[in-house]
Amino acid sequence: MSYQTGREAFMQGVRALLPLIPGVVPFGLLTGVMAINLGLSPGTTMGMTLLFYSGSAQMVALQLLHTGIVPVAIVATALVINLRFIMYSASLAPHLHHLPRRWTWPMSYMLSDQSYALCSLKLSSGELGKFAHHYYAGTAVAMWLSWQLSVLAGVYLGASIPETWSLSFAIPLSFLALLVPGIRSAASLGAASVGGLLAVFAVDMPYNLGLVTASIGGVMAGLLIERLRKSPLRDAQPHDVERETP
Amino acid sequence: MSDLALWGLFLAVGMGTFAMRLSFVELYGRLRIPALLRRALLYVPASVLAALVLPAVVYPNGQSEFVLSNPQIPAAIIAAWVAWQTRNTVLTLAVGMGALWLFKFLGV
Numbered sequence: 001m002s003y004q005t006g007r008e009a010f011m012q013g014v015r016a017l018l019p020l021i022p023g024v025v026p027f028g029l030l031t032g033v034m035a036i037n038l039g040l041s042p043g044t045t046m047g048m049t050l051l052f053y054s055g056s057a058q059m060v061a062l063q064l065l066h067t068g069i070v071p072v073a074i075v076a077t078a079l080v081i082n083l084r085f086i087m088y089s090a091s092l093a094p095h096l097h098h099l100p101r102r103w104t105w106p107m108s109y110m111l112s113d114q115s116y117a118l119c120s121l122k123l124s125s126g127e128l129g130k131f132a133h134h135y136y137a138g139t140a141v142a143m144w145l146s147w148q149l150s151v152l153a154g155v156y157l158g159a160s161i162p163e164t165w166s167l168s169f170a171i172p173l174s175f176l177a178l179l180v181p182g183i184r185s186a187a188s189l190g191a192a193s194v195g196g197l198l199a200v201f202a203v204d205m206p207y208n209l210g211l212v213t214a215s216i217g218g219v220m221a222g223l224l225i226e227r228l229r230k231s232p233l234r235d236a237q238p239h240d241v242e243r244e245t246p
Numbered sequence: 247m248s249d250l251a252l253w254g255l256f257l258a259v260g261m262g263t264f265a266m267r268l269s270f271v272e273l274y275g276r277l278r279i280p281a282l283l284r285r286a287l288l289y290v291p292a293s294v295l296a297a298l299v300l301p302a303v304v305y306p307n308g309q310s311e312f313v314l315s316n317p318q319i320p321a322a323i324i325a326a327w328v329a330w331q332t333r334n335t336v337l338t339l340a341v342g343m344g345a346l347w348l349f350k351f352l353g354v
Contacts, residue, residue, distance in 0.1 A: 019335035044252065051260030061259065071247065071255045078259045082266055084294055090270040091287040097274030108268040113298075117291055124288075169318060169346055170339060172302035173325055177338035179295040180329035188292040195293030196300035203301050211297050218293025219286050226285070 002129030009131035013118075013138020017146075020114050023174025024143070025150040027055050032154020034059070038066050042155045049151045053109065053144065057081045083212055088116045092136075095123040099133060107133070107140060112147075115139035117178040186229060191222030317349035 003009035035045040035058075052058045057078040064074045088111055096104055119136045122128050128135050183189050195218025202210035247255075270277055303322040304312060325342030332338070 022336065022339050044249070047253070048256045051256045052263065053260075054263055057259065057263070061255075065247070065252075071251060074255060075258045075262070079262045079266070082263045084290075085263065085266040086269055087287065087290045087294075089267055090283065091290060093270035093274040096271050104271050105268065108271050109264055111267040113294075117295065120291055166343075166346055166350070169306075169321070170343060172299045172318075172322065173339050173342040174335065175295050175299045175302075176322060176325055176342070177329045177335040179292060179299060180326055180338075181333040182291055182295070188289060191289035192292040192296035196296030199297035199301045200304050203305060210301070211294075214297040215290065215294045218296060219289040222289030222293065223282075223286055 002127070003131045003135070006131045006134040009128065009134035010138040010141075013135040013140075014142040015138075016118050016135075017114065017139045017142040020118075020143070020174055020178075021146050023170050023177070024114070024146050025153075026170050028147050028150025029154035029157075031055055031058055031062075032151040032156075034062055034154075035151075036155055038062055045155050046148075046152060049148060052078070053112070053147065054078075054082055055147070080209065080212065084113075084215065085111060087215075088120075091120055092116070092123065096133060096136070103133065103137075107137060110140035110144045112140065112143050113175075114143045114178075117182070121182065185226075187222045187226040190225040191218040194218045194221035317346055321345035321349055 003012065031049070032045060035048065036042070040048070048058060048061075052061070060081060061074050061078050064077060089108065092111070096107060099107075115136065118139045119132075123132055123136065126132075179192060183192055195214050197214075198217045199210055199214035202213050204210070205213065299322075303318050304316070306313070306316055306318050321342055324345045325338050328334075328341045329338040
């Protein structure tokens with residue numbers, strides 16, 4: 001659908017993100033609680049949350065701080081976990097690069113797995129019209145606020161969520177809810193299967209490199225399947241179309 | 247670690263992450279995306295999301311050991327089916343968590 005005003009597109013972006021919030025809040029609460037338990041002050045914790053704006057990197061950095069590893073290794077590990085943002089940036093660039101810096105810098109800072117997952121397909125299909133970046137901004141701002149506020153809640157409520165609730169399972173579930181509807185072809189199914197399985201087998205790789213390795217493997221599988229399925233089809237098409245035209 | 251070192255660490259990660267998020271958006275045109283990379287990017291979401299989901303389901307609590315009696319696996323399969331049928335995030339989360347609690351309660 002195409003929007004008439006930037007405001008309308010922004011609000012639709014916010015609405016698109018709302019269903020993802022239940023998956024974000026427990027992770028944010030946990031991050032806040034964990035930082036406080038490791039002895040960081042509320043101010044330091046929120047400063048870290050603002051600067052990182054990346055839950056998985058923050059969780060890993062907190063764990064490494066606890067074990068007393070050298071700071072350079074912590075920085076390297078956190079950045080490797082965030083390598084995926086380069087891929088997201090390249091994917092969104094054709095739709096955002098023409099905007100002025102007062103747009104691109106804040107929008108890049110607020111780039112997250114969630115708003116990328118919500119927008120990447122819609123941006124490349126062009127269905128959002130000329131206010132597409134307002135839609136993206138709506139998802140990005142809503143996600144940023146949900147994350148900061150849930151970490152803040154974790155910090156101040158000191159809400160230690162009972163272990164028996166297993167709320168951490170909500171994180172993979174929320175990614176699953178994004179993943180499954182996005183699988184629209186044999187190639188994307190192949191990319192997901194190979195990416196997922198490689199990540200399971202590569203889980204013991206150092207510095208969380210398993211995630212990056214598995215992602216690259218999955219993408220290569222997707223490309224391979226696309227190539228295998230498309231090349232004979234492309235050759236056959238003109239004849240078939242001619243023959244089938246009544 | 248001193249407070250100064252801690253803030254230096256946070257700033258380094260923050261700036262590095264921002265640079266990666268901005269990279270192609272800022273340098274678009276100068277940093278040309280080859281056609282192959284453009285096609286490859288189509289498969290990034292499916293691949294990365296699956297690589298985040300599967301280990302988190304198969305290895306509960308961050309262990310790297312496969313446990314057969316892991317209620318997260320059937321719960322995730324049911325949630326994936328709901329996601330496939332309804333494309334509804336909240337319903338997927340609710341059914342997935344409900345299934346996990348049920349399987350834990352039943353001691354499967």
